Amino acid sequence: MVICPSFIFFNINSLIYIKVRLLSRRVRSSVSLLIRISGSEHKSKISRRDVRLLRHMIIMFSIFIGGWTPLYLLLAIENAFYIHPILLSCFTIWCELALLCDIIDLYLYNHELRKYLQTIFSRCMPKINQT
Template sequence: MVDTISVIYAVQAIILTLTIPMSLIYLLTIIFIERFHTANNILTANFCSICFICVIYWALYRASSVFHFYPYYGNTAFCTFVLSAGQYLNCLLIYSLTLIAISRYLTIRFPTKRLFKRKYWIYSTIILQWIFSSSVSIPIILDSLQGCINGLPLFSWNFLYYLLIIVIIPVIIYITFNGLILAAVRSSSRRVREITTIIAATTHIDHQQNRRDIKLLKHIFFLFFVFIFGWGPVYIATAIADFYMPLWVYYLLQTLPAFTIIIQILDLFIYNHEVRQYWKERMFRCLHINLR
C-alpha cells in the first residue's frame, strides 16, 4: 500500500509541476501587457496567481511525501504553516471563482454603473476576498497548531469545517449569484423585445452583450464545477474516511485535484481569445511564419 501511495503522489507531483510554467506565462501576460488590464482579466489574473502558488505548494508537498521527507516534524511553527497553508490556498482558490460570479452579476444587474467596471473597485473586491478567505481560515490554522503540538496533525474532526467553507458555502454563493445572473439576463432579454425599432442599433448591441454574458457564465460554470468535482470528493472522503471508506479509495480520490488544476490552467488559455492570439502571433513571428 505504501508503494502504491508513493506512485500516486509522484504522479500528482509531476502533473502539478507541469502546470507551474503554464500558469506563470498566463499571469505575466496579463500583468505586463497593458491592453489586457481589463476588469475580467484582472479577476482572472487573481485566480491564476492563487492557482500558481497553490500548484507550487502541492507539488512540493507531494514530492516530499514521495521521498518521505518531512522537515516540518519537530518544529511546531513550521508544521502549523505547512499543514494549514494547503487548506488556506484551496480556500483562496475557490473564493476567487465566487468573486468572479459576484462581480459579473453586479455588472449585468447594474450596466450603467461605471463603479463596478473600474479598476479600483476590482482591486478592492480582490482585497476583500483575500481578507474573507483569511478570516474563515483561522480555525484551520488553530486546528493545525493543535495537531502539531499533539503530534497528530491529520484526521481531525475539523475536516467537517473544511468541507463547509471550501465546498458547501462556495456552492451556495455560486449557485445564488449565477441564478441571479440568469434571472437578470432573461429580464434584460424581455426588455429588449419591447424596444422600438428607432433604437435598433442599441438593441443589437444589447443582444451582443447578452450573448457575451451567457458565454462567460457558461465558462465560469465550467471552471467552478471542475473545481467542485475535483476537490469536493476529497473533502467528503476526508470527513468520513476514518469511519466508512477504504484507505485505497481515499488516496485514489486525492488524484482528482491535480487533474482539476491543470484543466483550469489549460482552460484559461483556451477561453481567453486575446491572450491565445497574442501568443500565437508571437510564436509565428519567432518561426518567421506570415499569418496573412
C-alpha cells in the same frame, strides 16, 4: 473544506460577472442611443456575450466542485473508515486533473493570451530549428 473555497470562487465570479454586465450595458447604452436617434427602438436584455460568460463561469465552478469534493469527502470520513491509500491517490489525481481542466479552459477562453503565446511560440520555433 469545500464550502469556503466555493464561497470565495462564487463571490469572485459574481463580481466579475457584475463588472462585465455593467460594461456591456455601458456599451449597449451608447449603441441604443444611436438606434433611438435613427428611429428604431431596442429593448435591453441579456446579451449573448453575458450568457456565454455566465455559462463559462458555471462550467468552471462545476469542474472545481466536481474535482475537489470527492477528495474532501474522503478526507472527512478517513477517521471513521479505512481508506486505501490508492483510493486517496486516485482522488488526488482527480483534483489535479480538475485543476488542469480549469487552467486549459481559461487558456482557451482568453483569446488575447492565446494569440500572445502563439506569437511567442512562432518566434521561438525558427531559433529551435536552426540549432
